[in-house]
Amino acid sequence: MLILTSPTIEGKKIIEHHGLVTGDALLGANLYKDLFSGVRDVVGGRTSKYEEELTTARNLAIESMEEKAAKQGANAIIGTRVSYHNLGGTMGNTIMVTVTGTAVTYQES
Template sequence: MLILTTPNIEGHKIVEYYGLVTGESLLGANVYKDLFSGVRDVVGGRTSAYEEELKKARDLAIGSMEEKTSKKGGNAIIGIRIKYNNLGGTMGNTIMVTVTGTAVKYE
């Protein structure tokens, strides 16, 4: 499925708009990852464990959006936006990934 941040598909005609589609995913971080992440940031390293978990959460959210688009008859999603929110509070150190876009059919 074609997934774009742009509002149109260059060189193609959008023949049907199916409306808003969304996908959400939650990522919980545990204390050990938090501690390890802080140490690596101090010494200038990258926190690859977190990057991998964020990628998984983002892919799950996008997959959910693709499934909803397919069920509506669409073959592309345009104008997508990805947001990351730290829920904190009663949810602990949880990050929510939200993806939104417009389901369309193009030729």
Template sequence: MMIVTTPYIEGREVQKYFGIVNGEGLIGANVYKDIFSGVRDVVGGRTSTYERELRKTREIALDSMKEKAQQLGANAILNVRIKYSNLGGTMGNTILVSVNGTAVLLD
């Protein structure tokens, strides 16, 4: 399954459009991660714990989208967009990773 951010793949023609497919993943930051992340931000450096968690959550969202496209008979997803949203409020430091694109059948 090809997953690309472009609206087409050079040298390949779309045989069929299946429509929009999407996937979501949630990551909840707990108090200990928040504390250690804050300490690291003060001293400098990267917050690798958050980076790892975001990467895993993004993969979950992409896998979910890919599964939906495969069920439709697609072999590619074009024009993929990834969005990160902090749900905040009653959800604490919950981050939603959402992805969407157009499922297609390429030649």
């Protein structure tokens, strides 16, 4: 499935708009990752474990959105946006990754 951030598909004709599709994934940070991250921040460097977890969460959210679009008969998603939300408070250090886009069918030539 074609997934784009642009509102159109260059050189292709969109023949049907199916509507909004979304995907979400939660990333919970545990105490050990938090401690390791703090040490890395003090001594410098990147917290690669967090980056890996964010990538995994983003990919899960995209897969979820893609499945919903496919169920609607779409072959592409346009206008895709990724957002990250810190769900602090009672959720601890939980980050939610949300992906949204418009499911469409474009004419394959």
